[in-house]
Amino acid sequence: MNEQERSRVVADEAATERDYSKALEQKTKEAQRLVNESLNNTWTTAPSVESPMNGELVGRVALDSPSEDIDGASEFYVGTAKHETADYQVFNWTASIAACTFYGQPADRENLQVMSELVAGVRVFGHRNGELSDFEDAFLGAETDDLFPKRVLQIPRAPGFASRPPIASTPVDFATQDDITPSSSKSPVEVAPETPDTLHGEDSQPPTVLPPTKMPGPALRAPGLLRRELAAPKKAAMSAVLATLQVDQYEAITKNGTTSQILQGHPGTGKTIIAAHRAAYLLRDEAPDDERIRSHVLVIGPTNEYVDHIRTALSGLIDDDRRYEVTSIPTLLEQLSELPPSTVPTQTLTYQDVDLELAKLVDLAYSRSRSNSELGERPDRATIYAELVWLLQDPPDDGLNPEWVTYLRSLPGTYDELQRQKTFRHRGLLAYIGIRAERQPRYPGHIIIDEAQDLHPIEWEVLGRLGNSGGWTILGDLNQRRTDHTFSSWDRVATLLAIEDENGHAPVQNLQRGYRSTAQIIHFANQLLPREDRILYSLQQDGERPTVTRIPAAGELIGAAIGAAEDLCARVGEGSVAVITTDALAFSRALQKRGWLLDNADTYVWRKGDRRLRLLPPERARGLEFDGVVVVEPADFPENAGRLGVLYTALTRANRLLTVIYHRALPKGLKAR
Numbered sequence: 001m002n003e004q005e006r007s008r009v010v011a012d013e014a015a016t017e018r019d020y021s022k023a024l025e026q027k028t029k030e031a032q033r034l035v036n037e038s039l040n041n042t043w044t045t046a047p048s049v050e051s052p053m054n055g056e057l058v059g060r061v062a063l064d065s066p067s068e069d070i071d072g073a074s075e076f077y078v079g080t081a082k083h084e085t086a087d088y089q090v091f092n093w094t095a096s097i098a099a100c101t102f103y104g105q106p107a108d109r110e111n112l113q114v115m116s117e118l119v120a121g122v123r124v125f126g127h128r129n130g131e132l133s134d135f136e137d138a139f140l141g142a143e144t145d146d147l148f149p150k151r152v153l154q155i156p157r158a159p160g161f162a163s164r165p166p167i168a169s170t171p172v173d174f175a176t177q178d179d180i181t182p183s184s185s186k187s188p189v190e191v192a193p194e195t196p197d198t199l200h201g202e203d204s205q206p207p208t209v210l211p212p213t214k215m216p217g218p219a220l221r222a223p224g225l226l227r228r229e230l231a232a233p234k235k236a237a238m239s240a241v242l243a244t245l246q247v248d249q250y251e252a253i254t255k256n257g258t259t260s261q262i263l264q265g266h267p268g269t270g271k272t273i274i275a276a277h278r279a280a281y282l283l284r285d286e287a288p289d290d291e292r293i294r295s296h297v298l299v300i301g302p303t304n305e306y307v308d309h310i311r312t313a314l315s316g317l318i319d320d321d322r323r324y325e326v327t328s329i330p331t332l333l334e335q336l337s338e339l340p341p342s343t344v345p346t347q348t349l350t351y352q353d354v355d356l357e358l359a360k361l362v363d364l365a366y367s368r369s370r371s372n373s374e375l376g377e378r379p380d381r382a383t384i385y386a387e388l389v390w391l392l393q394d395p396p397d398d399g400l401n402p403e404w405v406t407y408l409r410s411l412p413g414t415y416d417e418l419q420r421q422k423t424f425r426h427r428g429l430l431a432y433i434g435i436r437a438e439r440q441p442r443y444p445g446h447i448i449i450d451e452a453q454d455l456h457p458i459e460w461e462v463l464g465r466l467g468n469s470g471g472w473t474i475l476g477d478l479n480q481r482r483t484d485h486t487f488s489s490w491d492r493v494a495t496l497l498a499i500e501d502e503n504g505h506a507p508v509q510n511l512q513r514g515y516r517s518t519a520q521i522i523h524f525a526n527q528l529l530p531r532e533d534r535i536l537y538s539l540q541q542d543g544e545r546p547t548v549t550r551i552p553a554a555g556e557l558i559g560a561a562i563g564a565a566e567d568l569c570a571r572v573g574e575g576s577v578a579v580i581t582t583d584a585l586a587f588s589r590a591l592q593k594r595g596w597l598l599d600n601a602d603t604y605v606w607r608k609g610d611r612r613l614r615l616l617p618p619e620r621a622r623g624l625e626f627d628g629v630v631v632v633e634p635a636d637f638p639e640n641a642g643r644l645g646v647l648y649t650a651l652t653r654a655n656r657l658l659t660v661i662y663h664r665a666l667p668k669g670l671k672a673r
């Protein structure tokens with residue numbers, strides 16, 4: 001198909017999408033009108049109808065022959081909601097008929113039957129700024145000129161589309177879709193020796209082409225479209241990626257709601273994408289009765305920034321926002337602890353602050369206080385805590401280990417005192433006492449936890465007592481652990497939640513394909529990992545080397561970093577830029593001096609003219625991503641158990657461009673090899 005024909009197809013499909021989207025909007029308005037009418041003569045306030053889904057087309061399926069099951073049509077669309085007109089039919093992406101859209105490989109053709117007809121091919125759509133602007137066809141049967149030669153719908157054509165160029169403005173040209181570069185092969189990044197003003201980047205060296213290697217996992221769906229989407233500038237908040245979901249992602253997303261799974265994946269392997277789409281799938285209208293989630297899906301992330309990040313994708317995928325709750329772990333723990341919201345992460349002083357043994361002692365205190373109460377009622381928080389401290393006088397039958405005697409002695413005498421201290425150290429304990437005392441459990445129908453590597457043992461116990469009536473979807477990366485007071489293996493989590501598979505193992509699936517960061521960025525960051533953990537295949541090979549610059553005078557470090565950030569702002573255009581630093585305060589002052597203004601609505605966003613950047617302490621950057629990232633003074637990033645998980649996370653927030661500015665020596669792992 002030539003360029004002109006492609007433009008025509010895009011314009012036609014975009015017109016269909018506008019028609020579809022308008023029709024869905026109309027449907028919602030009509031439903032609201034009916035509700036209003038029926039309540040017209042009452043004093044009741046009219047309930048609002050669910051918010052309209054943004055009608056987005058995901059794909060289009062061509063069949064070999066007309067199918068009676070779809071009213072004699074030989075094709076149908078897949079979109080964000082079901083809709084039917086005389087000219088076309090759209091099925092929801094969650095419907096089982098839509099599954100063929102996500103399995104479009106010629107090799108699978110024999111298994112790809114929709115009703116009794118074979119799938120001839122699948123067209124997948126790409127979007128920019130909410131407009132259908134791109135597509136890719138996969139022919140599963142014989143290749144023809146056009147999968148959909150006859151236009152079904154006669155709608156005036158939209159003006160020709162202009163797709164936005166990818167940031168590096170280099171067209172992606174991959175030899176074959178299965179050839180991909182393992183980021184564990186020899187690093188293309190040479191870190192600057194510690195001499196002043198040495199820059200390694202696109203200006204100094206051409207991008208290194210790495211030898212192709214077989215990519216792990218199933219063959220890519222819509223590989224060209226996927227790579228164009230990955231290279232395009234990213235919005236601040238996450239969007240749904242329905243059209244380019246890959247087969248392994250689709251399979252994890254569409255598992256039965258009672259199934260529990262743990263998805264372990266390096267940075268950018270699509271864990272948050274799976275989390276958001278899984279929530280939407282579990283709440284689908286088409287779910288058979290025995291799979292229907294009766295209550296709500298609870299999605300838990302690490303920070304409030306993460307919650308904002310994923311919320312946009314969730315609201316685009318799920319029309320009824322009462323069916324899911326998305327919260328951060330600090331917020332959840334604070335609610336249960338009856339503490340004011342703080343957003344600060346748990347900060348342990350000793351392993352005992354969050355240990356499972358502490359939860360066991362609380363359990364004992366709970367059962368003692370319950371049996372002491374006259375009617376066997378559920379005790380309140382203060383009573384449970386008093387019993388916990390009383391264990392020093394009346395220890396458990398098998399005694400109290402001296403370490404625990406010392407620990408219990410170090411705790412304040414009363415629950416009020418403990419709560420007044422508001423230390424983030426004891427929040428897990430407060431929350432666990434809180435959940436034991438809670439009279440109205442939340443009873444979610446499925447729990448999804450992202451960045452789960454950062455949950456402490458007692459916090460897992462808290463989650464285990466939320467009354468989950470369905471399965472667990474747990475997503476995380478043990479390499480990104482921030483402290484050694486969290487579990488170092490998923491087996492421990494599986495045992496605690498009793499979700500081991502039939503062989504007694506944690507149901508772990510490893511995600512090995514990196515979507516976010518270029519191979520060059522992954523190579524650079526991977527130097528911080530033990531050799532055996534450097535298994536990640538980046539789908540973006542065409543990046544440039546991270547720029548690593550030593551600033552000789554400490555006093556000039558921040559100025560140089562701001563300069564680097566301004567440079568990235570200019571390069572990414574509409575894309576996003578972040579500075580990740582452990583000294584955000586000093587950085588804020590310097591930004592102000594250079595004419596940057598703090599955004600009124602978001603305390604981490606700074607603006608200067610039409611430029612915008614986020615200034616983030618490492619903690620706040622978790623789970624986020626940006627087209628360009630400046631990481632300042634890596635030596636200041638904290639280490640745990642000999643690993644630099646915090647720095648590793650910061651470096652891997654970058655999608656396409658990474659700049660490291662430093663004065664003190666780089667951490668050992670980041671030296672040139």
Ligand SMILES: Nc1ncnc2c1ncn2[C@@H]1O[C@H](COP(=O)(O)OP(=O)(O)OP(=O)(O)O)[C@@H](O)[C@H]1O
Pocket residue numbers: 226229230234239241244245246249265266267268269270271272273274477515516622623624625652
């Ligand atoms: N199938 C896909 N199609 C298009 N983009 C995708 C796909 N899967 C993932 N991505 C993109 O890859 C990027 C990284 O995905 P995501 O944030 O889910 O990774 P992650 O594993 O949660 O990373 P981290 O652990 O570092 O936070 C996002 O921009 C996401 O939109």
